Amino acid sequence: MDREQEEMQFLGFFSILKESSKIIYSWRKIFSQISFTLILPLSFIFLIHIEFSNLIFSKIRHNTSQIFETQKGTPQYEKLSDMITSEWITFWLFKIAYFTFLLIFSLLSTSAVVYTIACIYTAKEVTFKKVISVVSKVWKRLMLTFLCTFAAFFAYNLIALVFIILWIITIGGSGRNSGIIVLVIIAIFYFVGFVYLTLVWQLASVVTVLEDCYGIKAMKKSKELIKGKTFLSIVIFFMLNVSFILIRLLFKKVVVNGWKLGSVDRTAYAILCFLLLSGLFLFGLVLQTVLYFVCKSYHHENIDKSALADHLEVYLGEYVPLTAKDVQMEQYQV
Structure with missing residues (x-):
């Protein structure tokens, strides 16, 4: 990142893509190490989840169709019932393990990429060993931010559910066109709010790693930063999610x-999807971090590189986060 902080605010969508690609290419060694250690396992976990879930559901559907054709009380019926119960237990245990490992590797990957880019930005020496030593401590802060975001999503979905129930009770069952229109409006507002919450969460993850706030404070900081760059954030969000x-x-x-x-076998396509997904995860994390610097620049908050470099150091084996007084941001005039 050889751009000055003041210039970052003028980066548009394609400029951010170019800057992110340039960072990955210029520092491909360290990003390759991060990818092999954290991002490739993350991609593997996600893809194997799809394959395994489909396998279990296929067995459940098959046994369920069989049990409907079997007389109750027979040994065959009891056997099928036990198999279905066992398969559902296996399914939910697998889901719990899947979400646990997915969350762990997501937090570790975010910590590693954001910290690495911060080191690059400050022209500070960065090694894979140093990244891992810092990541092992920063992810706990990210976990707290995630839990706060999860609570926000839960409350948001609960409110949406209440609106849908009210719609059903009042005008949903009448069959009138106005009822459908209201439901469409609710769905649109829900989607917009969901996207916005996701944007706040993603930027809050970067804030958590680079600043002295986490949890609700990081979300509030992210909300302030995203102002003025909401449309750009939305475009990046849709680009990544469509991919x-x-x-x-x-x-x-x-x-x-x-x-x-075509003539290519399934294994080749599985490898292709695996590599594409890994590349997308890495690129997305770099994009989020570059977007953070763009938002900082847009709000005229200049990062003191020397102070940032000092606070990125590992002090007595413990990660030292940025402080608002020393590092966070100094206002500059445009």
Whole structure:
């Protein structure tokens, strides 16, 4: 990142993509090490989850259809019932393990990438060993921010559910066109709010790593930073998520369901999806961090590189976060 902080505010969508690509290419060694250690396992966990979930559901559907055709009280019925119960238990245990490992590797990957880019920004020497030593401590702060975000999403979905129930009670069952229109309006507002909360969460993750706040404070800081750059954030969000959906769709249709797509076998497509998803995860994390610096610059908050470099050091084996007084941001005039 050889741009001055004041220049970052003028970066548009394509400039941010170019800057992120340049960072990854220029520092490909350290990012390759991070990818092999954290991001590749993250991608593998996600893809194997799709394959395994599809396998279990196929067995559950098959046994469920069989039990409907079997007389109750027979040994065959009891056997099928036990199998279905066992499969559902396996399914939920797998889901718990999946979300646990997905969350752990997501937090570790975010910590590693954001910290690395901060070191690059301050022209500070960065090694994989140093990144891992810091990441092992920073992820706890990220976990608290995630829990606060999870609570916000839970409350948001609960409110949306209340509105839907009220819609059903009042005008949903009347069959009038006005009822459908109200439901569409609720769905639109829900989607907009969901996207906004996601944007705040993603930027809050970067704030948590680079500043002295986490949890609700990081979310509030993220909310302030995103002002003025909301449209740019939305464009990046949709670009990443459309790419993610396309990769997931390709994997599910070709690898999981076995659709024929040319003469290439399923293994080759599985490897392709695996590499594409890993690259997308890395690129997305770099984009989020670059967007953070763009938002900082837009709000005329200049980062003192020397102070930032000092606070990125590992002090007596413990990560020292940025402080608002010494590092966070000094106002500059444009």
